[in-house]
Every structure is written in structure tokens, then in C-alpha cells.
Amino acid sequence: MPEFQFVYPTPTEMLEHHRLHPDLKVFRPAHLQHRALIGITQIADGSVGTVLCGEEVVCYATLHPPDHYQRFGEATVSGMLELGAVESAPEHRSQRLARRLLEVMLPEESFQQNIIIATLYHWHYDLENTGLSTYAYRRLLEKLYSRVGFEVMKTDDPEISSYPGNALMVRMGREVPEELCLEFERLRFLRQTRGLDLSQH
Template sequence: MKHKKTYNSLEMNTINGELIIEGPIPTAELASLDFHENLTAFRPAHQQHKALIEIADLPEGRIIIARENNVVVGYVTYVYPDPLERWSQGNMLNLIELGAIEVIPKFRSGGVGKSLLKVSMMDDAMEDYIIITTEYYWHWDLKGTGLDVWGYRKIMEKMMNSAGLEWYATDDPEISSHPANCLMVRIGKRVGPVSIEQFDNLRFMNRWLY
């Protein structure tokens, strides 16, 4: 499967300034940009910048960024599922994971996350993919937002719904370990029934236990 990456962008006016939402961003361009020090949800900012550069360099890797002038203030990543997770076991070339989405506090609550997802889905190549995201409450910034797990889950689910991702049931043990965790999925228009059946088998791998 060819991993086509069609660049798209939009300008966004927020109460805190104008942003450019763009991508998939080429590796060299991402490396040339500054990375905001508050992008620390997953690891220290300089380490996360390096990690995103590595993802952008992967054949399937996609990074959509929000930038204020020359500074990255938000991003969303798409990459093949982690080899240690069940979602990689089918070796499906048309299954990619929305691995991370992060926006600095200054630009939260202004629709930046939705805009990152909107630009992601402007690419027609996304219709060839099953896109998943696995949401775990322990990754959420509950302290920074002041929300409880259900409040955060509601906001996250609404944001993902805006890009066509919907809640899907699964017996994955990690997702099932807490009721706030969830699997969300978008199945592209050109994904065939064989791939959908293969994905369903990944969602429910423990059926033989019941």
C-alpha cells in the first residue's frame, strides 16, 4: 500500500492569536521549527520534538501541527500501532493509530484540537485507512484541566466525533481495565469488507473464553 501524504493547511484565528494548522509536515521542516516548552504531556518537550521528527520520517508516519509563527504549539500523530499492542497483530497496512494529540494550555478550549483533526481528514488518502485511537484516562491532563475522568472523556469523545471517529466495543484488557478508557475508530470509505472483518477479529480476540 502506498502511503500518500497530501499536504493541507488552514489559518485559524483564536482569542490568543493566529495559528497555522498544517501537515503532514515534512521531516526537515518539523526539525527546523521551535517546539513549545509546554508540550510535555508525554515526555519533556525537547524529547517529544525528537520523537515527532522520527515519526514524520516513517513511511506511514503523519504529523499535523499547529504553529504560532515558527513555534509548534500543538500536534497530532498518526503511526502504525505499537508492535506490543494487539492492533499490530494483524499486520494490516491500512490500519493506523492516532497516537497522540496535544495542545499547549494557552490554546486549549479554542477548537485547536478539532482543527488538527480536520486538517488530518482533508487528505483523501485517509479514506483508505481504518484509523483507531486508544484513549486511556492515565494519559489525560486531569490536573491541568481541572476535569474528572468523565468530564475529560466527554470532551475527548466529542473532539474525536468531529473527525468521524466513533466509539467501538473491544475486549482489549487494557481498555477494559477502566470504564472511562475507550477505543474510537474511523473506517475510511474505501476500506473493504475483508479488512473490516480482520479488524473486528482484533477487537474481540478473547471471544473463545466466553
């Protein structure tokens, strides 16, 4: 059995010296994803968890502020993070590397002052390699993320609500400031609250 090393957070220099497994290409070709991961390690509040096997990254997960072009990237209160890309090389999936990596990255006592979101979009699902249906893959991800404290929440974000194979999952820290909770709720149902004076409701 191959030996795996779980590293979180992965330093930029370490990531630069470990190539991505060529089959880590669900989001973009592996060499381009490698470049994107290096970029995440260099931004404020950005971090990458990796599973190393020899000189290769065979599994990774990213944690960073929501992208500015997404609804939750419009937050005006700091403290919201996104569990972004999570990917494991197909040949190693029987080792449950993604589950083990998330448990390293997100132990129960961590990030208690943060709200962490995870957006499940069906166009990112690796249906080809798994043979699963869209809905079975969504259930697989829900089970994976729920192991580290995430739960499904409703939203009127059309990117998510327009297709039942998509979902918003959220991990709410026990010590999240009230102002961040209010901002999250505002963004979660933005179409209902836009233009309203929330102080009167």
C-alpha cells in the same frame, strides 16, 4: 491574537526547525516529544500535523501504524492506522487548535480505504491543567474525535476494557477492503477468537 499556521503533513525539515512549546509535556518532556515527532515523520505511513505560532509548535497530532506492542499492531493486513498523541499547549486551548488541526488532517473524503483507531487511556488525560474528572475528559475527547468521523466501539482488549475511563474510537473508511475489516474484528475481540477457526463461525 496570535497567528497560527496549520501544517499537514509537516515535513521532517520543518519540524526540525520549530521547537515544541515547553508545556507540550503530557506524554513526555517537550524536547523528547519533539524528537519522537520527528521520528514519526520518517516512518512509512507516519505523519504529523502541527499548528505553528512563530517558531514554536503549539499543537500537534500524530498518525501512524499502530505500535507493534499494542494489540492492533499485530494486524497481518495493511491499512490500519492510529491517531496517536494529540496535544495542545494550555495557554492556547481557547483557540480550539486541536479540533481545527484534526479537521485539516482528516477531512471526510480522506483515508477511505483505512481503518483509523484512537485509544483513549485515562493515564494520558491532562486532568491537572483542565480541572476535569476522568470521565468528563473522556467525554471531551469523544466529542473532539467524533467531529472527524470517529465512534466508540467495544473491545475486549484489557488495556482498554479494564477501566471505564478508557475507550476505543474508530473511524471506518467507506472503501475498506473486506480482509481488513475481518482482521480488525478479529483483533477487536481477540480473547474470544484466539484459537478458534473463524471460518466455521
